[in-house]
Amino acid sequence: MVNDRTLRVLEYEKMKEQLQAHAGSTLAKERIEQLHPYRELGEAKEAQNFTAEAAKVIRLRGQAPLGGIRQIHAHVRRAQIGGMLNAGELNEVSDTLYAGRRIRSFILDMTEETVDLPLLEGLVRQIVTLPEIEKQIRDCIDENGVVLDSASSALRGLRQQMRSLESSVRSKLEQYTRSPDQQKRLSDSIVTIRNDRYVLPVKQEYRSSFGGIVHDQSSTGATLFIEPQAVVSMNNELREARVKEQREIERILQELSSYIAEDGEEILVNMNTLTELDFTFAKAYYARDQKAVQPELNDEGRFRFMEARHPLIDPEEMVPLDLELGDEFGTLVITGPNTGGKTVTLKTAGLLTLMAQSGLFVLAEEEAEAAVFSKVFADIGDEQSIEQSLSTFSSHMTNIVDIVKQVDSNSFVLFDEIGAGTDPEEGSALAVSILDYVQEAGGKLIATTHYSELKGYAYNRAGVMNASVEFDVETLRPTYRLLVGVPGRSNAFAISRQIGLPDAIISNAEKEMSTDTKQVETMIASLDEQRKETESVWQEADDLRQEAARLWQELNNAWNEVLQKRDQIIANAEGKAKNEVDKAKAQAEEIIAELKEMQKEGAEIKEHRLIEARRQMEQAAPAMTKKQKQVKQKAQKERTFEVGDEVKVLRFGQRGHIVEKVNDNEFQVQLGIMKMTAKPEEMEKLKSEPAKEPKRQVSTTSTAAPARPELDLRGERYEDAVQRLEKYLDEVVLAGYREVHIIHGKGTGALRKGVKEYLRNHPSIKSTRDGGMNEGGIGNTVAELK
Structure with missing residues (x-):
């Protein structure tokens, strides 16, 4: 349950106005007017999943074809009771039928391409396509709402007759306008129409010259609009033809209306389905424009919005907030001075929660979480009521009374400046008691206050956390950064000193502060300094991590280049040596061939001399130096692999191990979760290092492992x-x-x-x-x- 007051103070209705701008039809805008946060987890999840599927369609296709949806409920109902729809209304029905057929085909085509859209697919399958009615309307009525001549043969004949009669009448009357004798009797040489009959503008004094029927006169009475007797019968025929034409048009429209009445219920189902589709895609377009993300929903009262933004605040002005609740703590007390951004923080948490429960994406970073509460309450802003003679304090307390009566373990409560408007001592005591009551009821709670007494509240109670909105004393402006775990400082003395208040006054004021208050302010200042120091150390560690990753990549690239150059040098040397050997062997074969020829010709050459010559030629091959042999032996040893060897795949620069020998020239290598086939020349054997005792970690900072390629x-x-x-x-x-x-x-x-x-x-x-x-x-x- 979310009451109207909560929706108003959290600006839910203003957010819906933004959403309505993305709807394509008035039907969808009316649907958005009815939008309300869901109370059940299942309903909220389904609404989120509808939005997610529409967002997927927009991401893959850019947009969805949803134009042409019209409000035709009244048209269909009138047709069902026998009423006749006019041409414009019939066109609106046709447009809506076409819109349904088009979006149905669009979604089903995507699902056939293996795009997973189960919810949208189920929705569009409810659409009944009625192409016959579409065609009948299109064949009879043009886009401007005019019944076409082709609607029936009778209508075509009547209009041909009308055009012939109109031509004859105009031709007869134009004889008057062109005649010099008649022109002086006319106020203007034109043919005009009065009461659907063609007439001439005749001067008053020449009325008897024309005879016929007077249909109208000018405002001064100087001109009479006369239908000459010569065209009265033709005008009568034209009028009769027009009456017949109107009757035929009405017959056609009635017939088309009867078709709509026959399928009226299906058409209404289509209209409702199209409304839901337009509404769903409006949510998706809104999410795209706001750069919003789908939250993971739960019913455990836990939300996590990192880099959260309020949708109604200009992104250029809004400082993103990190908001968490319901995990380590269920109550967050934000303290500090006014104008520091506490109320914006409160409204952002509340509005994003309501948006998530309404099936809308939230303005936060990825992996956002949102809770679905059965009740959301908010007491924000000055609600002083003159009519009820209530002060600001009384007005707030009246609202708080309603809240504490209904709060339970599935409630989310937002209090702004709780206990304000009355005596500080009494107000702070009352605020503590109210916070305790809500916490004991099990509700999740965020409260803001500027009472210094509440700064120690979180330290005495489990499940409660302090927070503050950072304030820059140097610039005298809030930074709007939410600091969880650090209570707010008043900064009154620091600000006063910065703007020039004499030190003597400030010193006297400091003496007036109680010892407890001074200790609290000192503690807060110490926490603030520690936070800033921690942020500085973290940033330095992150810079070192990035630098280490960069250096590792450079060294890895350099090492791969060295290995490639070494392999290239060895390959070039082996190639050169092989060429020399092949050349020497070719020469030897030539010599042996000559010796054999000489033997055939009678020369005494023994076989053992041929063998000796071949051996000498083989020994004449260029020999490797000792260093070359060592390099080659080492390379060959490194190119000899067995199952289980630790290796490095050179083209990826990744370590792995051999799991299978595919053949003499290929091995299957396991690289993390990936298996791949590699040749010996693509791998380098690694020496397995003995396990070392883990060293004690001294530093609390660590660097992430470099990304794999x-x-x-x-x-x-x-x-x-x-x-x-x-x-x-x-x-x-x-x-x-x-x-x-x-x-x-x-x-x-x-x-x-x-x-x-x-x-x-x-x-x-x-x-x-x-x-x-x-x-x-x-x-x-x-x-x-x-």
């Missing part, structure tokens, strides 16, 4: 795969990779197509290609980074 997405759902891919690309860009391998497998092709589409549009990707024969083929996309 490949990412395995096989078996992933597309949405999960995209999230992993997006994070992975950020890591490899920071690591300085020039090329990475995205392993998605072949499968049905849906994941491969989605990954390629995402890579094609990523700003850090220069180009992509399918993997080669030894790189997994089309199951692996190789991406070159800019």
